[in-house]
Amino acid sequence: xxxxxxxxxxxxxxxxxPGSPSELAKTIAEQFAAAxxxxxxxxxxxxISPHAGYVYSGGIAAKGYKILEGEEYxxxxxxxxxxxxxxxxxxxxxxxxxxxxxGEVPIDEELTDxxxxxxxxxxxxxxxxxxxxxxxxHALEVQLPFLQxxxxxxxxxxxxxxxxxxxxxESLGNAIGEALKGRDDVLIVASSDLSHFHTSKMAKQLDSLxxxxxxxFNYKKLSGDLESGRTEACGxxxxxxxxxxxxxxxxxxxxxxxxxxxxxxxxxxxxVVGYLSAIIYGSAEEKVYDLDxxxxxxxxxxxxxxxxPASGVEFGLSPDDKKTLLKLARESIVSAFEDKNPPYxxxxxxxxxxxxxxxxxxxKNDRLRGCIGTFxxxxxLYKIVARMARQAAFSDPRFPPVEENELxxxxxxxxxxxxMKRIKDPMTVEVGRDGLYMxxxxxxxxxxxxxxxxxxxxxxxxxxxxxxxxxxxxxxxKEESTEIYTFQAEIFGEDR
Numbered sequence: 177x178x179x180x181x182x183x184x185x186x187x188x189x190x191x192x193x194p195g196s197p198s199e200l201a202k203t204i205a206e207q208f209a210a211a212x213x214x215x216x217x218x219x220x221x222x223x224i225s226p227h228a229g230y231v232y233s234g235g236i237a238a239k240g241y242k243i244l245e246g247e248e249y250x251x252x253x254x255x256x257x258x259x260x261x262x263x264x265x266x267x268x269x270x271x272x273x274x275x276x277x278x279g280e281v282p283i284d285e286e287l288t289d290x291x292x293x294x295x296x297x298x299x300x301x302x303x304x305x306x307x308x309x310x311x312x313x314h315a316l317e318v319q320l321p322f323l324q325x326x327x328x329x330x331x332x333x334x335x336x337x338x339x340x341x342x343x344x345x346e347s348l349g350n351a352i353g354e355a356l357k358g359r360d361d362v363l364i365v366a367s368s369d370l371s372h373f374h375t376s377k378m379a380k381q382l383d384s385l386x387x388x389x390x391x392x393f394n395y396k397k398l399s400g401d402l403e404s405g406r407t408e409a410c411g412x413x414x415x416x417x418x419x420x421x422x423x424x425x426x427x428x429x430x431x432x433x434x435x436x437x438x439x440x441x442x443x444x445x446x447x448v449v450g451y452l453s454a455i456i457y458g459s460a461e462e463k464v465y466d467l468d469x470x471x472x473x474x475x476x477x478x479x480x481x482x483x484x485p486a487s488g489v490e491f492g493l494s495p496d497d498k499k500t501l502l503k504l505a506r507e508s509i510v511s512a513f514e515d516k517n518p519p520y521x522x523x524x525x526x527x528x529x530x531x532x533x534x535x536x537x538x539x540k541n542d543r544l545r546g547c548i549g550t551f552x553x554x555x556x557l558y559k560i561v562a563r564m565a566r567q568a569a570f571s572d573p574r575f576p577p578v579e580e581n582e583l584x585x586x587x588x589x590x591x592x593x594x595x596m597k598r599i600k601d602p603m604t605v606e607v608g609r610d611g612l613y614m615x616x617x618x619x620x621x622x623x624x625x626x627x628x629x630x631x632x633x634x635x636x637x638x639x640x641x642x643x644x645x646x647x648x649x650x651x652x653x654k655e656e657s658t659e660i661y662t663f664q665a666e667i668f669g670e671d672r
Contacts, residue, residue, distance in 0.1 A: 182271035187312035207238035221427035222364035226451035239434030240453030244326035255414035256316035263338030265297035284331035294351035304336035340413025349420025366418035368411020370450030427458035484667035505565035518562035589669030596661040621646030
């Protein structure tokens with residue numbers, strides 16, 4: 177029931193974060209100053225952020241919120257767990273505003289009601305939001321000063337989950353997704369810490385499961401891992417709901433912005449709490465253009481193609497399909513120099529319209545010049561290729577951006593990917609057929625199937641090199657904490 181007169185005062189100012197506006201602003205400014213700004217390929221749809229005291233988790237939170245600098249959102253939906261009381265479903269704040277030392281954050285009543293209308297599990301109520309008694313809920317409140325600092329003025333939808341069963345998470349996530357259709361001015365924040373009160377070593381093992389599930393955008397596995405006790409996250413429900421909502425909005429890319437535990441601050445690694453900051457985002461909007469084959473012809477476009485011996489699968493791509501993709505990849509890079517969107521054809525059918533992941537590799541004088549790809553097939557193949565071509569040319573952190581006058585010296589290769597499959601026995605890896613993806617904690621790395629063939633590696637060398645690509649020691653593939661995935665690819669490229 178709505179209570180439009182109720183303004184929720186700060187409950188944990190002076191304990192979880194400074195109660196003085198000037199001290200709070202200074203603290204956040206210092207944490208932002210120490211945080212590098214993440215680099216992502218689209219506008220953030222959701223952020224996963226910790227909710228401990230700022231002295232412990234503020235630095236990790238700042239690493240995620242830093243991405244909001246320069247962004248504009250009219251409303252933020254914050255999803256929090258309930259630490260203080262248990263109740264059925266989800267409570268959407270029924271009052272007028274939340275207040276922090278930095279000022280008042282008004283409630284977006286229209287969007288709150290709209291979300292509640294899509295889910296029987298969401299009730300407009302002050303349950304879980306009230307201030308009073310021994311202790312009041314902190315997990316939602318502590319997100320607000322970071323948002324006030326980066327976004328300035330915005331409206332709030334304040335959601336507290338009284339229960340975190342998968343069915344409730346799914347209901348909430350779907351409701352948010354439906355309510356936000358057609359909008360890109362709303363940010364979702366999931367408030368959660370990770371494992372509680374283990375040694376740092378054990379915390380990292382437990383937390384690596386959450387991080388892996390989030391990074392692989394596998395919210396069903398995350399739910400199973402949490403329910404089975406294989407891992408911990410007090411805000412697992414908010415994370416799952418945010419991921420479901422993001423998926424409905426077309427956002428399945430994840431950037432891990434930061435991870436740590438309280439022992440990093442206190443020096444006591446015997447009894448820690450884990451903290452994660454992550455960003456979920458989609459692709460930047462792209463306008464469709466006619467592909468004019470009579471203009472902007474570049475060297476290497478439309479010619480012969482070569483097939484890699486490491487191609488281990490076929491997706492029904494005809495020779496003309498492959499030439500179209502290679503030409504589109506090159507023209508996507510060319511058009512970027514002119515600040516234009518990729519020149520997509522108006523009509524396209526067949527395998528090019530299938531949602532498949534892909535990597536685009538750039539080589540110059542037989543040496544790698546850039547390689548970027550995605551396993552998240554959130555768009556048709558031709559759009560994925562155009563996007564990855566640009567990122568390989570301009571966003572591979574290992575190389576400076578490709579310059580316009582050197583593009584004619586660059587050869588393009590495309591790898592169209594099968595979904596990843598986790599394996600238990602590394603000895604089943606087959607060189608010349610499989611690509612490898614490894615993840616351990618927040619570290620991950622991928623090598624395409626053609627890489628060991630080109631370098632003449634055997635199976636063990638391939639496993640070791642993938643570990644090193646992930647920033648792990650060469651023998652990490654033998655460790656239980658390292659997850660190993662294989663995939664196959666259809667690989668083809670320009671042939672001068």
